[in-house]
Amino acid sequence: MTATAPAPAPSPGKTGGKADERLLRTSLLRKLLGRPELGAVVGALAVFVFFSFAADSFLRTASLSTVLYAASTIGIMAVPVALLMIGGEFDLSAGVLVTSSALTSSMVSYQLTANIWVGVLVSLLVTLAIGVFNGFLLTRAQLPSFIITLGTFLMLTGLNLGLTKLISGTVSTKSISDMEGFESARQVFASQITIGDVNFKITILWWLALVAVATWILLRTRAGNWIFAVGGNKDAARAVGVPVMKTKIGLYMGVAFAAWVSGQHLLFSFNEVQSGEGVGNELIYIIAAVIGGCLITGGYGSAIGSAFGAFIFGMTGKGIVYAEWDADWYKFFLGAMLLLATLLNHWVRKRAEATK
Amino acid sequence: MNGSEQAAEQNPQRDLQQDPRQGPQQDPQPAPEAGEPLVALDGVSKYYGNIRALEGVSLEVHAGEVTCVLGDNGAGKSTLIKIISGLHQHDAGTFSIEGDETRLSKPREALDRGIATVYQDLAVVPLMPVWRNFFLGSEPVKGVGPFKRLDVERMRETTRAELLRMGIDLRDVDQPIGTLSGGERQCVAIARAVYFGAKVLVLDEPTAALGVKQSGVVLKYVAAARDAGLGVVLITHNPHHAYLVGDRFILLKRGTMAGSHLKAEIGLDELTRQMAGGSELEELSHELERLGPA
Ligand SMILES: Nc1ncnc2c1ncn2[C@@H]1O[C@H](COP(=O)(O)OP(=O)(O)O)[C@@H](O)[C@H]1O
Ligand SMILES: [Mg+2]
Numbered sequence: 001m002t003a004t005a006p007a008p009a010p011s012p013g014k015t016g017g018k019a020d021e022r023l024l025r026t027s028l029l030r031k032l033l034g035r036p037e038l039g040a041v042v043g044a045l046a047v048f049v050f051f052s053f054a055a056d057s058f059l060r061t062a063s064l065s066t067v068l069y070a071a072s073t074i075g076i077m078a079v080p081v082a083l084l085m086i087g088g089e090f091d092l093s094a095g096v097l098v099t100s101s102a103l104t105s106s107m108v109s110y111q112l113t114a115n116i117w118v119g120v121l122v123s124l125l126v127t128l129a130i131g132v133f134n135g136f137l138l139t140r141a142q143l144p145s146f147i148i149t150l151g152t153f154l155m156l157t158g159l160n161l162g163l164t165k166l167i168s169g170t171v172s173t174k175s176i177s178d179m180e181g182f183e184s185a186r187q188v189f190a191s192q193i194t195i196g197d198v199n200f201k202i203t204i205l206w207w208l209a210l211v212a213v214a215t216w217i218l219l220r221t222r223a224g225n226w227i228f229a230v231g232g233n234k235d236a237a238r239a240v241g242v243p244v245m246k247t248k249i250g251l252y253m254g255v256a257f258a259a260w261v262s263g264q265h266l267l268f269s270f271n272e273v274q275s276g277e278g279v280g281n282e283l284i285y286i287i288a289a290v291i292g293g294c295l296i297t298g299g300y301g302s303a304i305g306s307a308f309g310a311f312i313f314g315m316t317g318k319g320i321v322y323a324e325w326d327a328d329w330y331k332f333f334l335g336a337m338l339l340l341a342t343l344l345n346h347w348v349r350k351r352a353e354a355t356k
Numbered sequence: 357m358n359g360s361e362q363a364a365e366q367n368p369q370r371d372l373q374q375d376p377r378q379g380p381q382q383d384p385q386p387a388p389e390a391g392e393p394l395v396a397l398d399g400v401s402k403y404y405g406n407i408r409a410l411e412g413v414s415l416e417v418h419a420g421e422v423t424c425v426l427g428d429n430g431a432g433k434s435t436l437i438k439i440i441s442g443l444h445q446h447d448a449g450t451f452s453i454e455g456d457e458t459r460l461s462k463p464r465e466a467l468d469r470g471i472a473t474v475y476q477d478l479a480v481v482p483l484m485p486v487w488r489n490f491f492l493g494s495e496p497v498k499g500v501g502p503f504k505r506l507d508v509e510r511m512r513e514t515t516r517a518e519l520l521r522m523g524i525d526l527r528d529v530d531q532p533i534g535t536l537s538g539g540e541r542q543c544v545a546i547a548r549a550v551y552f553g554a555k556v557l558v559l560d561e562p563t564a565a566l567g568v569k570q571s572g573v574v575l576k577y578v579a580a581a582r583d584a585g586l587g588v589v590l591i592t593h594n595p596h597h598a599y600l601v602g603d604r605f606i607l608l609k610r611g612t613m614a615g616s617h618l619k620a621e622i623g624l625d626e627l628t629r630q631m632a633g634g635s636e637l638e639e640l641s642h643e644l645e646r647l648g649p650a
Pocket of ligand 1: 407427429433434
């Protein structure tokens with residue numbers, strides 16, 4: 001408890017009319033600076049302005065739709081990964097879990113020659129079970145989530161490739177586009193919505209819905225209070241009766257649910273799944289959450305911030321293409337964004353605390 | 357991930373009894389017959405591996421009384437209260453709550469049985485706003501089904517009002533609790549315990565890090581809790597603080613009981629002398645005298 005602002009607080013005696021004089025410092029600016037997503041919003045604006053000048057085609061609505069699509073595929077996963085980080089944990093298996101989820105629905109439906117929805121539901125159960133496994137192992141073993149999920153990451157990577165080869169004979173799944181239920185599943189996970197003459201991918205809706213639900217949970221429910229608490233001070237949370245284990249398992253199930261949505265999107269937009277995909281994406285989700293203002297040590301952050309983080313990814317990835325630059329610059333750009341956003345977040349938090 | 361439902365399942369009893377909508381428990385508790393302590397430890401021992409942290413310690417906590425536990429650093433004071441608050445289990449002896457012999461397996465159980473603890477390493481989450489900390493673990497909700505949500509206005513209002521009752525006039529209950537002073541945080545933790553209707557309030561060295569004035573505020577609150585009919589366990593290594601509010605005094609020394617007194621039986625001087633180790637203190641003063649002129 002020594003890591004607090006050194007400001008000499010007023011004595012806890014009756015202060016009477018003195019409250020007004022202290023109120024002076026409570027300004028709107030301080031409120032704004034106190035928001036975790038501030039860095040990401042500023043960063044997103046900067047990137048947007050930059051590419052508006054650097055690439056002529058960047059400002060067209062069709063480009064906007066492409067950028068939003070790219071952002072949504074990252075953003076869907078960045079939301080639960082951000083919640084998990086606020087809860088004080090990581091999930092390195094999140095990237096390959098998306099692939100596992102897609103492989104499961106495809107192969108279950110194909111092997112059983114069943115309606116596609118059977119595979120999709122089995123996949124939901126399997127994916128959630130992996131989330132529960134991660135969370136349960138973590139809370140039982142009391143080991144850092146970095147180690148536990150590194151283990152599941154490696155195991156899933158191996159299983160994805162091994163099982164697919166064993167069952168399909170190749171590294172990708174068979175086409176399922178002529179199977180019963182494919183069309184309706186595609187409507188849900190991989191369709192397009194036309195507004196004016198521009199097509200928007202449905203993942204954008206999934207993304208916005210997830211951000212809204214996650215924000216509601218974080219700020220307005222008991223579970224949200226517990227997420228902040230288990231990430232901010234696990235022992236304190238336990239001491240006042242917060243169900244720490246349930247909260248953490250719930251967070252891993254959230255990641256699993258989003259991985260299921262992403263996996264189904266992959267499957268129904270490409271119809272076949274490459275079993276080696278997804279490796280490395282877990283870091284992209286984590287970076288989006290960190291750019292979005294999540295404290296890597298837990299206890300602080302927001303779901304909206306992660307959305308801006310994902311948006312920065314989308315704009316950078318596509319902006320570089322529109323500007324006709326070499327794609328190698330993408331990684332450099334993101335690294336710089338990560339550093340800048342983290343530094344800005346750090347500085348802002350220090351400022352916000354110093355003004356009290 | 358519907359938290360409110362999880363909580364309700366986990367803890368229906370408390371939610372029914374303690375629906376904070378009906379306001380905090382402010383009426384004095386009916387005093388139980390004398391001789392029926394709220395909490396009683398008898399010959400309790402606790403070992404951390406081969407470290408003997410406590411050996412044969414006994415104490416009683418009665419409604420409307422303050423039981424003080426005094427002892428030097430490392431005497432086992434925190435260990436003692438961690439048994440009462442459900443963080444640790446005792447290895448020998450008996451622990452009873454209102455006459456029932458018990459063994460608490462987690463803090464939630466202690467809370468449900470009316471024992472609230474303010475830990476030395478204060479149980480607050482520094483980055484969370486004051487009002488969220490105040491209600492952490494016992495958040496009031498409104499609405500039904502998936503729309504069940506925190507009753508934010510009431511949480512804010514109550515926090516402000518309860519802290520004002522303790523003489524803390526917060527300009528902003530939204531500020532992270534980590535930005536409050538030590539005394540203010542201590543008062544928030546105490547106010548929270550009292551608000552949720554504790555029968556027994558356990559305080560681990562609440563005045564250790566505080567200035568004179570803030571210590572006074574905390575001690576006043578301890579007296580107020582006692583007068584409201586709560587049983588209080590006050591841990592301290594300051595005999596002056598203990599003597600101001602205490603009714604019973606337990607002295608711990610390297611894990612064992614070095615004394616147990618009622619207030620009527622012992623004066624402040626004697627308490628201070630025993631606490632400081634009696635003859636050891638005299639020896640020390642001789643040593644210092646000899647060193648002095650050199
Ligand atoms: N979790 C633990 N594991 C091992 N030893 C402990 C643990 N907690 C406390 N101890 C030891 O038990 C003794 C009593 O500690 P404690 O109850 O914290 O003393 P106090 O609160 O009176 O200063 C000390 O010697 C301490 O080192
Ligand atoms: Mg102690």
